Amino acid sequence: MAKILILGGGFAGLIAAKRLALSLDKSHEVTLVSPNTNFTFYPALVHLAFGECTVDDISFDLAASLKELGVRFVRGEVIRINPARRKVEIAGNDFDGELGYDYLVLAMGRRLATEKVPGFFEHAQHLLGVKAALKFGELVSAFRDGKIVVGMCPDGRLPVPVCETAFALARKFETEMNNGKIRVSVIFPGSLADAFGGANLHKELESAFERHNISVHYDVPISEISFNEVLSSKKHKIECDLLMLVPPFRGQGMLRGLGITDGEDFVRVDGLMRVHGLERTYAIGDIVAFSGPKFAHMAVGQAEVAAENIFAEISGEKPCTEYYHEIAAIIDAGGPDSIYLHYGVWDDSLYQLKKGRFWSWAKDSHDAFWRMRNK
Ligand SMILES: Cc1cc2nc3c(=O)[nH]c(=O)nc-3n(C[C@H](O)[C@H](O)[C@H](O)COP(=O)(O)OP(=O)(O)OC[C@H]3O[C@@H](n4cnc5c(N)ncnc54)[C@H](O)[C@@H]3O)c2cc1C
Incomplete structure (x- = not known):
């Protein structure tokens, strides 16, 4: 029994x-x-922030669905x-105490390192959680005129909601943006290709921003935020009345002493998702030290690879399922400017870019289907 x-x-x-619950027999214990x-x-x-769905639409009872699968759920940190x-x-x-294991899977995600940008906590919004998204939504609803800036801080490795927020603002404030009462800008710390792991979607995305009256600024590595102003280490000063930023990402600091992390606390793994230097330990998801967004x-994808390899180890076989690092993302512009991108981050031989209203619909349907299937 493992x-x-x-x-x-x-x-x-x-x-x-x-x-793991579906592949292992019940003599093994998954917690x-x-x-x-x-x-x-x-x-x-982003939909939640703009009042297009409710919290109940986008969440489900994790403990109950794990119970149905025969997985033990422990609420704790x-x-x-x-x-x-x-x-x-x-x-x-x-539960307060120790849990033992034969195989360990680290899947604790990333930490929002807002402390890396002075003034973030006091003057910026983000939408990387339910409470934060609802708060940003309230500020958008109350906004009447001025400058709205959305963007990514250096190491904020999440470009999709930045673009989607800008498009949602453009839909909401179409009249005010046309008559100059409200202006929306997007900031990236480097190039668009940097933000998307090397993928070249500059032409399509830039023309979509332009059609929606959104201005874009590249190479703005935000270093400080003050009241009504964003400052960069390259001496930019950008005024704003409402600011939504993806903060810098870091891994989990409590892993630091184990010798398994890089300089930003992300966990180093091999192509099988095994943690370097620790036996029977895998890491998956945002916590992993892979390049790109x-x-x-x-x-x-990483979870599926780790599960197959753990299954192989438990079955006495050699783990051999490899992970392939690729981007498959839809940027929902809410209409014909929506973009589907498929790109291999480790080798750029795979490149597919499609544009059209279909992808906005496809993202909504895919998301709803995913939630229903995994509930
Ligand atoms: C606004 C927004 C929009 C996004 N849009 C897209 C998109 O369009 N397409 C796309 O592919 N991705 C998108 N993403 C990214 C995607 O959500 C993440 O990549 C994904 O959630 C990573 O999964 P994860 O399990 O690694 O981490 P998370 O989903 O962050 O889960 C980490 C889990 O670990 C738990 N945890 C943390 N610390 C501890 C601890 N000490 N002890 C125990 N548990 C702990 C957390 O509570 C959480 O349950 C978006 C993300 C955001 C925030």
């Missing part, structure tokens, strides 16, 4: 738990630890990992 312990209940943790009893579908947070003893220390109301479909 004990598999999964830390984190986001895309990566949920899919790893599901795949998932998460501080949240609900799963939130993050790609829909990981405090420490002791690989020599194969134990993890958990703090929580339901961080997307849900990558977390899902």
Whole structure:
């Protein structure tokens, strides 16, 4: 009998738990630890901010759906990992103590390092959580005239919601933007290709921004935010009355002492998703030290690879399923400017870009189907 312990209940943790529960026989024990009893579908947070759906539409009871699969759910937070003893220390109301494991899966996602940009906490909004998205939505609803800036800080590795927020603002404030009462700008810390892991979608995205009256600024590495102003390390000063930014991303600092992380606390893994230097330990999702942006479909792909390799190890076989790092993303512009991008980050031989209203509809349908299937 093997004990598999999964830390984190986001895309990566949920899919790893599901795949393992479906492939292993019931003599093995799969446990998932998460501080949240609900799963939130993050790609829909822009819709939530703009009042196009409710919190209930984009979340479901994680504990209940794991129970149906025969996965034990522990509500709590990981405090420490002791690989020599194969134990993890958990703090929580339901459980406070140590859990042992034979196989460990690290799926705790990224940390929002807002402290890296002075003034972020006081003067900027983000939408990387339900509360934050609702708060930003309230400020948008109350906005009457002035400058709205949306963008990514350096190391904020999530370009899709930045673009989608700009398009949603343009739809909401079409009249005010046409008569010059409201202006919307987008900021990227480098080029568009940098933001999308090397993919060249400059022409399509830039023409879509232009058609919606959105101005774009590249190479603006935000270094500080003051009241009504964004400052960059390249001496830009950009005025704003409302600011929504993706903050810098970091991994989980509590892993630092284990010798498995890079300089930004992301976990180093090999192509099989095994953690460098730790036996029987895998890492998946945003917590992993891979180059480029961080997307849900990558977390899902990595979870499937890790689950197959753990299954092979438990079955006494050599793990051999390899992960391929690719982007498959839809930027929903809410109409004919929506873009589908498929691109291989590690080798640019794979490149597919399609544009049209269909992709806006496809994203909504795919998201709804995904939530229903994995509930
Ligand atoms: C607004 C927004 C829009 C997005 N749009 C898209 C999109 O269009 N397409 C796309 O592919 N991706 C999109 N993404 C990215 C996608 O949501 C992430 O890549 C994905 O959530 C990563 O999954 P994960 O499981 O690695 O991390 P997460 O989903 O962040 O889950 C991490 C889990 O670990 C838990 N955890 C953290 N610390 C601990 C701890 N100490 N102990 C126990 N548990 C812990 C958390 O509570 C959480 O349950 C978007 C994200 C956001 C925020």
